[in-house]
Amino acid sequence: MCDTINNIINIVGKEVVRTVIGLVGVFIVVLGNAIMLTWTERKVAGHIQRRIGPKEVGPFGLLQSFADSVKLLGKELLTPANVEKPLYYLAPTLIFVPVLVTFVVIPFDGFLQVKDINTGILVILAFSSLTVLSILIGGWGSDNKYSLIGAVRSVAQNIAYEIPLLLSLLPIIFMANSFSLRDVVEAQKGLWFVVYQPIAFLIFFIASVAETNRTPFDLPEAESELVAGFHTEYSGMRFSLFFLAEYTNMFIVSAIAVTFFLGGYQGPILPGVVWFFMKTYLLVFVLLWFRWTFPRVRFDQLLNFSWKILIPVSFLNLLVTGGILKL
């Protein structure tokens, strides 16, 4: 299939076509991933909790997510009385922008990449920080104290965890000598970077759990404290957009981790794209596993962990890497 797409692109040879095809592909991946992941999450949760999970709709309950989407589409879009309307409506839409943009630079295979930008990693980091903006807007616009607390928590959390996230990627950029994601993957032909940079990998993974607001760092939604956090007042499709974004974000952070540390699409025998997805979903599975095992950390513990442990350690890691490379 990769060859066919490649041929089409070669024949037409135009950036526009490539972009359009790419965007369609991105949409398919985003929606397919969200549908797959909701089912996987429920199945994994079920088995972790000694249940079977969904099994009624379709074989193994595979069509459960479709049934759920239909249900969510059919729900009334409630707008509470005192909401800040422009902000309230904007937030669920806005949360999808960074999600879609980051997909553009991820190399699924040697050729399967919408666009290889030579500052790819900067694009990802810049846009993924936008997610928090829409959470803030949604929480602020909802006119609900739980939402507001959730939104404010989210901002503090994202600022704290963006720094170790960036700092843990920098050593890789040193080693690959490029900001382009494809170059980073190509640089891992011999050995994966996780072997050279296990600490950076750990820090990146922990920080990305926090970035995606997953347990144990799910403070912005903290069910037992804030009811549903920033999306307390959202219902129907608006809620499901937040939901979709969360699952897509999980995929993205795992994909970036795979690209930077686990050799991206590289692997023997099987085509690259298969390797890529296998590795990514393995990491996604770990994220699910976390959620159904750990309790939630407290807010001050979360910030302390980042500022007092993750950031100093990642700085140290960066210094050591820089020093060794210079020698």
Add this chain to the structure above:
Amino acid sequence: MTLAAKTIEEFKAEFKSVDISEVPYDKQGYHLSIESRTGNLLGIVNFLDRREFYIVDLFCVDYQDYLELVYFFNTHRELCRIKVTLKLDPEKPVAPTISNIYTIARWYEREVHEFFGVYFEGHPNLTYLFLHEEIDHYPLRKKHVPVPDGDKKLLNSFKPHEEENSFFINLGPQHPSTHGVLRVVLKMDGEYLISAEPVLGYLHRMHEKMAENKSYMQFLPNPARMDYPGALLFNLAYVETVEKLCGIEVPERAKYIRTITCELNRIASHLLWLGAFPADLGALTPFMYAFDDRENILDILEDVTGSRLTYCYFRFGGLYNDINEESFVDATKRFIERMRERLVMYDKLITGNVIFINRVKNIGILEQGQAKKYGFSGPVIRSTGIPFDMRRVEPYAAYGSIDFEIPTGHIGDNMDRYMVRMKEIEISLNIIEEGIKRLPSGPFKTEKVPKKLKPPKGDIYNAVESTRGETGVYIVSDESDTPYRMRWRVPSYSNLMTFPHLSRGVLIADAIATLGSYDIVVPEIDR
């Protein structure tokens, strides 16, 4: 010399003109009775406070000619129950408040105020606790007494006023971690709580009034509706009290079966909490595991009692039916074996988890000194290091002949409350094992218990250790077939009322962890 004898001597030396009399404990469940007057009540309460007595209960009985305020005191060291009464004029009932001596009296007095119209002079916030503010009479008075118009404004329930730099959050009545319909009004400064005030009454069903309109037999199913996770224990509290009141003997076999089933129920209730507590901290999986185990107990109890949640198994003088020796004993033994394995698993999954430890250790610390002021009981008091357990203090059913240990904590934080409950599950398993081993044969109920019980005139207080602490029943009988007054002393009430004290200045996440660690049951508090 017993504490009761010592107290009576000291009391007579200090208060010469006050009547103090010894009461037959076997018949009435308390040792001393003191008749106080408005003038010397505070002196007497101070006297008891100095001697480390804690307040068990405070309530009122309407004798038509006069209202009688009843204060029950006891100590944590030795059983010495003292009843202090204060007669009030039914036309203008005014009493001094004791809330500055015993903090929990703040809530008890509000309760007496709304049900009887008694005014407490000097009470900081004499508003309704359970009832709706628009109710127009005092429900537990025997005659219809309307609420005076001038009072209605005073009686308005808690309404917060916004202040600068702080905001209010209504935690509940519908909230994932209030376990039922509890409402707590939180005054907050960012993520920090400035103060918290529980607002009760969303599940108030007036069981105490219901009791006055039903015969003793008809009231049997009601206690189970108060504390639904530990229904058998409330059932037992009621049945034992009436048996003591009427002097009904219970065969040994029934006593043992009561002990075994009650302990099974205690484990089931603790398992329910074991699921809910980590869920309050964000871990959802232990909930499913705990319910899986709980299901086994429900199956066993269903076989015996016929129901799965709101049991009504005990009857006056015995049981509803005998256990099936083979299937019950087999199933219980299998469960004990399984549960012991599972406890090891819970230890690995929850107790050893570093996030869990950080969330509960040194959070919500209750000092031993608070026990007297609030009168909290059960695992909450044991977590502070006081080995106070009604099963040991005042043995009932077959607990007197079974040896068991009482787990205690060290500092009274959330971790200690967690550990105490986990240990209690283990000990309950031992008690059940021991009980099954010694299970005597014989009849399971006394013959010739009349359908219509007419107990002799008098009053009685009797307490059992329910899953949440000291559950007491106080019955006044007037020789008719319905109780003249029935009062329930429920443990969650005084346990919950320490929450405003513990939640001052803490993070909201910690406050919720603390609330979860109490294991409160709202229908029990509201009654």
